[in-house]
Amino acid sequence: MRGGSVLGQLVSACGLLFAVVLFNFVVLHLAPGDVAETLTSATGGATKEILDQVRHLYGLDQPLHVQFLAYLSRLLHGDLGTSAYFNAPVAGLILDRLFPTALLVGTALVLAIVLGAMLGIVAARRPGGIVNSLVSVLSLVGYSAPVFWTGILVLLAFASWLPLFPAQGMVDPRLSGGPIARVIDVLHHLVLPAVTLASVYLAQYSRLARTSMLDALGADYIRTARAKGLGEHTVVYKHALRNAILPIVTVAGVQVSHLLAGAVLVETVFGWPGMGRLAYESILRRDAPLMLGILFCTALLVIVVNMATDLLYRAIDPRIRTQ
Amino acid sequence: MTAPVLAVEGVTVERQARSGSVRILRDLAFTVQPGETVALVGESGCGKSMTALAIMGLLPPRIRVAAGSIRLDGEDLARADARTLNRIRGDRISMIFQDPMTALNPVFTVGEQIAEVLRVHRGLSPANALARALDLLKAVDISDPAHRLRQYPHELSGGMRQRVMIAMAVACEPRLLIADEPTTALDVTVQAQVFELLRDLKRRLGMALILITHDMGAVAELADRAVVMYAGRAVEYAPVEELIRAPCHPYTQGLIGCIPDMESGDANAELTEIPGMVPDLAAIGPGCAFADRCGLADAACRAELPPVMERAPGHRVACWKA
Numbered sequence: 001m002r003g004g005s006v007l008g009q010l011v012s013a014c015g016l017l018f019a020v021v022l023f024n025f026v027v028l029h030l031a032p033g034d035v036a037e038t039l040t041s042a043t044g045g046a047t048k049e050i051l052d053q054v055r056h057l058y059g060l061d062q063p064l065h066v067q068f069l070a071y072l073s074r075l076l077h078g079d080l081g082t083s084a085y086f087n088a089p090v091a092g093l094i095l096d097r098l099f100p101t102a103l104l105v106g107t108a109l110v111l112a113i114v115l116g117a118m119l120g121i122v123a124a125r126r127p128g129g130i131v132n133s134l135v136s137v138l139s140l141v142g143y144s145a146p147v148f149w150t151g152i153l154v155l156l157a158f159a160s161w162l163p164l165f166p167a168q169g170m171v172d173p174r175l176s177g178g179p180i181a182r183v184i185d186v187l188h189h190l191v192l193p194a195v196t197l198a199s200v201y202l203a204q205y206s207r208l209a210r211t212s213m214l215d216a217l218g219a220d221y222i223r224t225a226r227a228k229g230l231g232e233h234t235v236v237y238k239h240a241l242r243n244a245i246l247p248i249v250t251v252a253g254v255q256v257s258h259l260l261a262g263a264v265l266v267e268t269v270f271g272w273p274g275m276g277r278l279a280y281e282s283i284l285r286r287d288a289p290l291m292l293g294i295l296f297c298t299a300l301l302v303i304v305v306n307m308a309t310d311l312l313y314r315a316i317d318p319r320i321r322t323q
Numbered sequence: 324m325t326a327p328v329l330a331v332e333g334v335t336v337e338r339q340a341r342s343g344s345v346r347i348l349r350d351l352a353f354t355v356q357p358g359e360t361v362a363l364v365g366e367s368g369c370g371k372s373m374t375a376l377a378i379m380g381l382l383p384p385r386i387r388v389a390a391g392s393i394r395l396d397g398e399d400l401a402r403a404d405a406r407t408l409n410r411i412r413g414d415r416i417s418m419i420f421q422d423p424m425t426a427l428n429p430v431f432t433v434g435e436q437i438a439e440v441l442r443v444h445r446g447l448s449p450a451n452a453l454a455r456a457l458d459l460l461k462a463v464d465i466s467d468p469a470h471r472l473r474q475y476p477h478e479l480s481g482g483m484r485q486r487v488m489i490a491m492a493v494a495c496e497p498r499l500l501i502a503d504e505p506t507t508a509l510d511v512t513v514q515a516q517v518f519e520l521l522r523d524l525k526r527r528l529g530m531a532l533i534l535i536t537h538d539m540g541a542v543a544e545l546a547d548r549a550v551v552m553y554a555g556r557a558v559e560y561a562p563v564e565e566l567i568r569a570p571c572h573p574y575t576q577g578l579i580g581c582i583p584d585m586e587s588g589d590a591n592a593e594l595t596e597i598p599g600m601v602p603d604l605a606a607i608g609p610g611c612a613f614a615d616r617c618g619l620a621d622a623a624c625r626a627e628l629p630p631v632m633e634r635a636p637g638h639r640v641a642c643w644k645a
Contacts, residue, residue, distance in 0.1 A: 220425035226381055227420075228440050228491065229413030232405070242430050318475040319429060 009310065013303045020299040021075065021292070025068050028288050034060055035084040035286045058084055071292070080296065081289035085282070090293035094275065098297075100170055101274035103186075104266070105259050107194040112201035113252055119202075120209020121244075124217060125236065135206045142203025147262050151196040151269035158192060165192050168271035193270040197262055201255060205248065212247045216240040246317055253309025257302040326397070327354035328498050328531045329378070329416075334391035334401070336370075336377050336555075345605045347373050347386065349556045352631075355499060360525065360532040362546035362563065364539065364578065368601045370555040371535045372421075375501045377401075378533075379418050380408040396498065414444040417492040418501040422508045423484035427476035433460075433487050434472035440494045459490040463520060482513035486520065493524055500525075501533045506541070518545060539582045543567055548637075551575045554602055554612035557631070561638040571634055571645040573617045611643065619644040 036054040040046035046054075055061045059070065074081060080090035123132040159167035166172065170189050175181065216222065217240050225239040264276035271277075275294060282290040314321050336348035348370045355361045363371040376382050378393055380400055393400040395416055400408065420426045427436060437459055438452035447455060453472065460468035463486040476484055485505060492500055502521060506514035522545060525532050534546055542549050542563060549566050551559040551574065559572040570576045580595035599616035610625035611617070617624070624643050631641045 220420060220422060221428040223381060224420065224426045224488070224491075225428065227379055227412055227418045228443070229409045229411065230439070230443060231409055234443075239428055239431075243428070317430065318432075319477050 006311075009307055013307065016303060017296075017299060021072065021296060022068070024292055024295045025071065026064075028291060029064055029067075031286075033286050035288060036060065038286045039084065075296070080293040083282075083287055083290040083293075085285045085287040085290065090290050093278065093290060094293055094297055097273060097275040097278045100272060101260075101263055101267070101276060103190065104193055104197065104272060104274055105256070105263050107190060108197035108201065109252065109256070109259060111194060111198040112205050113248065115198070116202045116205025117209040117245075117248060119206040120211075121213050121236075121241065123206070123210045124213035127214070132210075135210055139203040139207045142199050145200075146265075147196060147200050148265045148269050150199055151193070151266055154192050154196050155269065165189070167192075170273055189272075193266050193272050196269070197259070197266045200262060201259065204251070204255075208248055208251055209244065212244040213240060216244040219243070242316075246313070249309060249313055249316065253306055253312075256305045257298075260298055260301070325357060328357050328359075328396060329355040329533075330392075330394040331374075331378070332392050332394070334374075334377060334393060335389045336373060336382065337387060337389040339385045339387070342605075344389075346389075347555050347604060348377065349554075351391070351552075351555075351557055353550045353557060353560060355531045355533060357498070358525070358529050358531055359548065360534055360546045362542040362549040363533060363535045363552060364537065364542055364549050365552035366537060366601050369552040371537075371552055372503055373555075374552070375418060375503050375533065375535055378501065379412060379416065381418075410444075413440050413492075413497075414495045415497050416499045416501070417495070417497045418503065419485070419488045419492050419505050421504040423481055423488050424508065426488055427484055429476055432473055432475055433479070437487065437491045437494060440491055444495050455494070456490070459494055460487070462493075462524070463487070463490045465490075481509050482516065485509060485513075485517055489517075489520065489524070493528060493530070496528050497530055499531045499533065501535070503535045504537070505534075506538075507536075521545070539567075539578055551578065554607060555604060556612065556641065557639075558613065558642065559640045560631075561640075565635075565638055571638070571640040572613075572642045573619055573644065574613050611641075617644075 034055070035058065036051050039054060040051060052061070059067060062070075071081065080094070082088065083090050083093055086093060119131060119135050119138075123129070123135040126132060155167055158164050166189050170186055171182070172185050172189075175185050177185075217236070219240075221243075222235060222240055225235045230239070260276070263274060264280055266272065267274040267276040268280060275298070279291065279294045279298075281287075282294065331354070332352050334348055334351040335346060337344040337346055351370075351374060353361065363374060365371055373382070373386075377388055378400065380403065382388070388401045391401065395411065398407075398411075400411070403411070427433070431439075434453050434456050437456035438447075438449065441447045441452040441455050442449065445452075457468055457472055460471055465471050465483055465486050471479065471483070471487075476487070479487065489505075500521075505521070506517050509517065518541060521532065521534075524530070532545075534541070536542060546563045549561065549563050550557050551566070551572065553574050559566065559570065559575045561571075566575065567579060570579050574597070577595065577597035581597070597616060602612055602615065608625060610623075610627055611620065611629050614620040614624040627643075629641045629643045631639050633639050634645065
């Protein structure tokens with residue numbers, strides 16, 4: 001996408017979104033089982049007549065292309081449909097879950113980038129130092145450990161063995177107090193899942209920051225900066241960091257989508273009421289409208305974030321701006 | 324004789340390695356008088372650039388000045404701490420580099436990069452520094468300077484970038500400018516312009532210049548004196564006119580033999596070349612480092628290092644046969 005005009009990007013984003021909707025729709029309907037079966041099995045099974053009735057009710061007896069066109073037309077009118085399981089508008093269900101996920105993913109991303117960049121910079125400045133070894137070990141462990149496993153370990157350590165943080169959920173239902181107490185309560189619940197989700201990406205960012213900082217510090221323009229008589233602080237944090245930050249921004253934009261995938265696992269482990277868990281549950285229930293809605297919103301989010309990354313990149317790298 | 328701007332005395336630079344240290348520069352000595360141009364000449368790897376970096380205090384990690392002194396107006400840079408060096412660099416002594424394509428920071432405008440020097444050393448406000456940067460761009464003959472000020476390095480040609488580097492280097496009117504092969508990466512036509520600019524600025528600002536080059540033509544045109552270096556050692560040191568007319572060291576004779584003689588009009592005149600390669604610094608024997616490539620060398624040359632001897636006033640050479 002990089003390099004094109006903003007208008008061109010919007011057009012290609014719409015095309016991409018359409019492809020995503022089509023693909024998801026087809027794949028979901030190729031999978032065996034439908035919502036009629038899950039609904040009726042919950043009440044102890046049903047005859048073929050009842051199943052057909054339920055399918056007719058949800059329009060599942062129509063040919064696939066008719067179903068798709070109907071869905072697309074509703075989508076264009078801003079209607080994500082109705083969840084078959086909850087019998088409520090999909091848009092409302094997603095909106096309820098959007099904030100917790102955004103909070104979790106946003107916190108994890110900021111934590112990973114800021115902490116990772118700091119570790120990476122320190123490591124790059126002292127290639128033989130302790131921090132450098134720490135970054136290497138951390139990268140290996142953080143990158144290879146599955147996030148749900150890390151989550152369970154974190155739970156055992158800080159919720160069970162050392163009960164510093166709550167183990168499940170986002171709010172304490174027993175809590176009575178003002179808005180400030182509520183915010184603190186949410187932050188308290190946020191610590192473990194956010195740290196768990198950040199751990200994977202922290203490893204990557206610290207490595208990336210270390211490499212790009214080493215590259216920058218070895219560049220000719222750093223020698224020029226020193227020859228100008230600039231202090232070490234200006235050389236490192238102005239001249240080198242400003243260049244080293246570029247690859248981090250690129251990777252961060254790409255990784256938002258990975259982060260959303262990781263959020264499914266972390267939300268499940270920590271009982272976090274987010275979109276990831278909603279997606280997981282809607283798959284189990286064969287709730288096609290909800291599933292499609294979540295996939296659509298996720299795709300939209302990823303596209304928007306990528307475009308935002310592009311714009312940000314243009315702002316910080318003059319070489320992209322003028323091309 | 325007036326006091327020199329720069330006096331390099333007995334400078335030895337070593338690279339620390341696991342197998343011990345390797346001497347990159349060996350007992351180097353020369354002076355630069357105010358307003359004078361001194362050329363450092365020699366093949367790649369002879370230590371010209373390392374000499375410049377040692378003077379600037381910009382030696383890479385694990386390379387250090389092991390002995391000797393580098394005095395700028397009497398102040399020893401080889402023993403100066405980081406703060407002192409930062410105060411001097413970019414102000415009283417500055418340097419331009421071989422490759423202008425990579426020497427400027429890609430994410431800052433040309434104006435910001437020039438203004439930065441003035442803000443650090445002269446304490447100018449951002450607006451004043453930028454105004455002064457504009458004057459400097461005019462001084463280095465860049466077309467449309469007001470526009471260039473707001474451009475980024477990648478929007479400029481190689482020649483213009485080198486002019487920007489020069490503007491940055493002379494911003495504080497230094498006593499000494501070191502130019503490390505300033506035209507090697509540029510087109511031939513641009514080379515002449517850059518040399519002309521350097522000559523012009525030198526006259527206007529009265530600064531001294533150390534020109535590092537392997538181009539004997541440039542030496543003949545620009546320099547007052549030259550230091551010929553070989554394998555980390557100064558092998559000959561003389562006024563340029565005398566060096567070209569009567570080179571003493573076989574290596575200098577070889578270098579001068581490599582210049583095509585345009586004036587004679589004899590296109591078929593044979594160019595000589597120096598046989599062999601620059602030796603590995605870690606494997607140099609006790610004798611003259613040039614002995615293996617020298618037509619005159621004998622057993623004595625390989626056995627003992629020739630001392631630097633004065634042949635004529637101001638003309639020194641290190642060769643048993645000269």
